[in-house]
Amino acid sequence: MLVDRDRHFDVIVIGVGGIGSATVYELARSGNDVLGIERHGIPHTKGSSHGHTRMIRRAYHENPEYMAMIDQAYTRWEQLEDEWGEQLLYKTGSIAAGRPSCDLVSGALETCHEHSVPFEKIDGESASERFPGFQFPSEYEVVVQSDGGFVRPEAATIAHVELARQLGATIQSETKVTSWESTIDGVKVKTEDGQYKADRLVIAAGAWIGKMVESLEGIVSPERQVLSWLQPNNETHFTPENCPVFLISDDDNIHYGFPTFGKPGVKFGRHYHLNERVDPDEMDHSVNEHDMEVLTQSGEKYLNVSGEDPFGFETCIYTNTPDRDFIIDTLPNHPEVTVLGGFSGHGYKFAGVIGKIAADLANGKDPEIDISLFEIDR
Known part of the structure; x- marks a missing residue:
């Protein structure tokens, strides 16, 4: 134009x-x-x-101060849906899982308590039974919140x-x-x-x-991020009706993912992936063997998926501040x-x-x- x-x-x-x-x-x-x-x-x-799905959740472990914005965020997505005439927000529930002492679980619980957000806290074994797409260690605590979900970016x-x-x-x-x-x-x-x-x-x-x-x-520090779409062993376990969006801490890293939506496979990534600072004009958008290995091995650890035949990988960019x-x-x-x-x-x-x-x-x-x-x- x-x-x-x-x-x-x-x-x-x-x-x-x-x-x-x-x-x-x-x-x-x-x-x-x-x-x-x-x-x-x-x-x-x-x-x-990009990437078909972006997470939204109330059990916000990063900082309870963001809760001043979260109610308005849900309201604005719903208003945009009404004006545009197409569903953009999907509520699947959310999971935050890890050892009881980890920042992910303790932060999610702090936010829920401080802002009266309804939630359930169950152990890893119970969560794996309720959500058979997951395989949590029994010692993990799992915070389940019903309002979490995703937006179609x-x-x-x-x-x-x-x-x-x-x-x-x-x-x-x-x-x-x-x-x-x-x-x-x-x-x-x-x-x-x-x-x-x-x-x-x-x-x-x-x-x-x-x-x-x-x-x-x-x-600000641009950082290369990699996403995978892993093949589920049972597709019904990962539909939006049966699979919440999820965050899982393994002490060293937080992994995150979504039910199958927009393309085949369970979307799965590692927060801050390999901590690679990049120039956005020169970033390599291809995915290498190490990227694939990191994501498929972690995916198989926590999800009932096969890492042998992933449906695909993509890159995106985080733009980080020090805090x-x-x-x-x-x-x-x-x-x-x-x-x-x-x-x-x-x-x-x-x-x-x-x-x-x-x-x-x-x-x-x-x-x-x-x-x-x-x-x-x-």
Whole structure:
């Protein structure tokens, strides 16, 4: 689509992936003339918002402070479903399993107790009987929470973008941003195809945010992540009706996964995989033998699956901060620029909420949620 270079927008959003698409939608919804610029297609597989499923859960082990956002996250996915007319959120229940002393289990229990989230705590043997797709060690504790589930990221990105376009937003895909700068009357964004002007700017560039914002380059760390789809020994044990989304700690690592959905096999990964920091422009998107071995061996340890004939593997990128908490803030000395990033492998579930916060910040409003946890200078 050709965009008038002389047109002055209210807001430009750099990055129209999972978070950026929600931001474009929320800005358009609040009456802004918004331009979204995406360097790849929409959706695409080079970032962090693909793979058919993304987890959502209330038993939040990372930090109970995120619970201020979780109710709104569920509400916004449900509202998006209603407006788009297609199911995007699937509630399967969630499992957090590991030794009683591990951070995953203790953190999930802390959040549930502190925020009155209903849950069950059962031992590993009982959990394996209830959910025969799993094989937990008997000494494990398993926290079962009924509201957990998954969101369809590709479908949700399309919904956000198309609804934003219906509200008047302009979307420019396959367009690489080369730089941006503040001007006397707002911002100027330069791309390989030309330049665009606006009053305000939101940068939601995912793994590229450090390249877009120099002050964040030493803070955010893109990391290569690998996903597998393993072959179940009994397919009925892994349908969304019978298999919760899951997190399993083995003391050293947290593994995670989903029921069969969107493509054959049980989706299974290891959180922060091999801790490989990468340049997103140079990352190897192929999967090697070591990647496969790590995931198939761990999958066979905890799931009733065969590691011999996996259905497939994919890569994606985490963009981590040192404390694994998000960055949602305006830039110091650039109040017209909002930055969204560092989602550290657990941000997608909050896309709608983050989009609303970003729209409020861009429009000079105080967000309804306290975002001091996400300040750049925390």
